[in-house]
Amino acid sequence: MEELILILIAASITNNFVLTYFLGICPFIGVSNKIDSAIGLGMATTFVMTMAATVTWLIYYYILVPYNLVFLQYVTFILVIASFVQFVEMFIRKVSPALYKALGIFLPLITTNCAILGLTLFMVLRNYTFLESVVFGLGAGVGFTLALVIMAGIREELAFADIPEALQGTGITLIIAGMLALAFMGFGGIISG
């Protein structure tokens, strides 16, 4: 049990996917304009991450490894993720057309969100058990949502700030992300200490 909690905290805070592994930067910069859409996208991504971790674990250890098909790993993983995203897209369109519209192109782009493929790769690299993988997926999703929402909150305020012209948009977002990364390093003591 203790192991699982450690994995959850590590994945969501101390080794936050966005701020320490640089995974999922595209939506992090693209969708972090408004808090509402940040929460929506964060939840959709969390769902896809948890499900992707679950399914790819089963496929990897029950199909790819026994039949010596590990070289198909990347192709299989990306197909699993793509189908889940398709599923989530249909679901959101049905349940909340407003959110669907707000997320726009970034919804299908969850497929190419490196955080999700990265998650499945880390899962295999670290030899997680089934339960650990599911928790890892959940934690990573929560961490992603957290980073996205904090960023959106800051950027909503930033709209009123006086920023040098050349840094507007991407530049300042990246610099703020750097400061957030520094701040998140402060959490490092929770686990190792």
Added chain:
Amino acid sequence: MIKDFIKGLWRENPIFVQVLGMCPTLAVTTKALFGFSMGMATTFVVVSSGVVISAIRKFVPEQVRIPMFTVIIATFVTAADYFLKANFFQISKALGPYVPLIVVNCIILGRAEAFASKHGVLRSFLDALGMGVGFTCALIILGSVREILGAGTIFGYRIMWAHFTNWIVMVLPAGAFITLGLLVGIFNVADKKIKAKKQKAQG
């Protein structure tokens, strides 16, 4: 023709202008060498997948093109990954999961969708090569800045004075974000100056 190649270097530079492919850009550029290797691997994938996609573009039904492209890209990435593992094991180890993550590098799918699926093989080849080279250059610049300030070396050669205190922050994630943010700013200023000069020359 030449324009297809040139535009990836500056005007549509994948990192500084389009801000695509951020994950590997930020993650592997603690050293110039890693940036270079990642750039080369990505260039290989974007060029070969661009050529293949452009060659088969007339046979692929519209609805299934994205999954098709993704599978083609994933195949080339697997090849690149195995090649690195076999020949440059140290680099492959250092890059870790960021080599397979080339699959989801938006630059590659972006070029496939925006260019290779609409143009002939030769033009797609040049376009992809330009993007790959532009990406590699940006990675080398970012990697060099971080390596010089963070470790006092470039490509492993020491260039800073002996008592130089390493800026540890440059090697940490925070340094990556801040350096890239500032580089994007510098790029914007330079771009604006060039444009103004051009306008002056014309007008």
